[in-house]
Amino acid sequence: MFPTPCNWLLRQNKLLKFQNTLPVLDELVGGLHPGQIIELCGPSGIGKSQVCWHLIRDCLNAGKNVAMISSRKIQDYDLENLPNLSNLSISYVSSVYNLLISLAAVNSMSVSLVVIDGIQPLLQAVLGSANFKGQALLNEVKCGIGTVSVKSLVIYTNGLVSVGDGNHGPALGRAWEVAPSVRIMMLRDREGGRVMWRNREVTARLEIGDQGVEISWN
Amino acid sequence: MALPITSLPIPQSTVRYLSSRNVVYLSDLLKTLPWLDSYNEESVILQMEELNLPEVHRRLLTDFLINHLHQTAFQAPQIGKKLVPIITFSSSLDSLLCGGIFPNEIVEFLGEPGSGTSQLCMQLAVDCSIPEMFGGRACKSLLIDCNGDTCNIRLKQMAKATLTHLNLIARSAEEKDITSKLTVDELLSKVYTARCTNYTQLIALINTVSKDCNYGAIIIDALATHFRHEFEDMRQRTNIIAEFSNKLHKLCIDAPVSLIIVNQVRMDGEGSIQPCLGESWSHTATRRIFLRRVSTDVYSATIMKGKRSGETANFRISSRGIRDCPAH
Secondary structure (H helix, E strand, O other): OOOOOHHHHHHHHHHHOOOOOOHHHHHHHOOOOOOOEEEEEOOOOOOHHHHHHHHHHHHHHOOOOEEEEEOOOOOHHHHOOOOOHHHEEEEEOOOHHHHHHHHHHHOOOOOOEEEEEOOHHHHHOOOOOOOOHHHHHHHHHHHHHHHHHOOOEEEEEEOEEEOOOOOEEEOOHHHHOOOOOEEEEEEEOOOOOEEEEEOOOEEEEEEEOOOOEEEEEO | OOOEHHHOOOOHHHHHHHHHOOOOEHHHHOOOOOOOOOOOHHHHHHHHHHOOOOHHHHHHHHHHHHHHHHHOOOEOOOOOOOOOOEOOOOHHHHHHOOOOEOOOOEEEEEEOOOOOHHHHHHHHHHHOOOOHHHOOOOOEEEEEEOOOOOOHHHHHHHHHHHHHHHHHHOOOHHHHHHHHHOOHHHHHOOEEEEEOOOHHHHHHHHHHHHHOOOEEEEEEEOOHHHHHOOOOOHHHHHHHHHHHHHHHHHHHHHOOOEEEEEEOEEEOOOOOEEEOOHHHHHOOOOEEEEEEEOOOOEEEEEEEEOOOOOOEEEEEEEOOEEEOOOOO
């Protein structure tokens, strides 16, 4: 990347930023704009993909481009009621190497939002191998996401693992903890509702409806 | 982004050869990266030939470029034609599943022993072979049996009951024509069963099936059986399960097959019921359904993840198979 003047970068940011209908999430993560890498981690079935689809719909409504990298097939019922489907590009990946190639390809597209759904199974398969290649690939993915995030907002979903004493933490280990700029943990509280935490301090409540998600302060 | 060649899945000998020729990034190798213009297989082959590499390296690189780049190409989605689900023969369960089990999805059924999971597997395997005229998928199904619960006699019993049902609901002359020619033998000829006695057999079976999958549904009965007790090294187990989950996803993306996986449950420290195989596995399925036995032949299904999460439906298991509960 060449040295670029700041005002040019800010102008480009303004062009790629899109209006969203989740003001609470906007404040929770410190702004939904290019340059941010947001990780949504939570147990299975809590609504990480639902939040992603809500943001995709907002971005398509604003007429901007979206790139989605998914490790699972996207069903037709996720795609109905989405406007401007031609602005959405989907790439299916089934291994880390595919993910790296897709990230390299996204760099040459100009998209406002990049969603990587289900990053955990891709990376988990190479971690813990006997040599250090797993960590090296993890680093490659981090760098790849970082490069993409210069021009776009990147959101990806991760899973949870238990870290002893009944506590939960993000999957993929210590080396991955520094990968996102903001990590949002999604958990179920005692009554069964869904809460989103940032840094274990700030919380918001999540409700999933037919039309999308609703996030409100706790 | 500059993709270093060390991050590509090519053998070390090729990487060493390329570094000896001062190639560090993928962009050093190819003048125009195939994802910049519209993807063109011929241009990749031509560029590789111009480079004058030794035959073995050239072939490996060309294969890799064509396979991986083709798989991960970005495309705009198209909403396809209407997908036909696999029904379960219980209308309350079908409406809970929004119609049944659709192609290209992975559905996980959980339950304690005796909660109807194996019976449901056998019913779904038989339901795949229902002819298209009656709203079925008329495809082959593969039932992978890991713990010996599949009974061929029960499959035949269910197929007989299905045929009787089809004969009863046939109205038009075409439909009656089809059902008169249909036999139990023909229905069962589309149901394939395979028995696996350890996890390597299971993985080998999925590998073979993935190469050219012409099944409409693959049902794995009790995935947890081989993973629960055989592993001393938990990390190895997590890695194997993660790799397996990647293979299953790839299978679903490439072919219009429904994957139905039955998992077992365990008690955790606080006495609550948790699915087996850990948190990392729980992200694989797109829908998860918990089965429970309510009374002698009444069972309930609750959706834990997916559309209509939290809702429950009851069904009955009779000698004919899975059916609705009689309305009181």
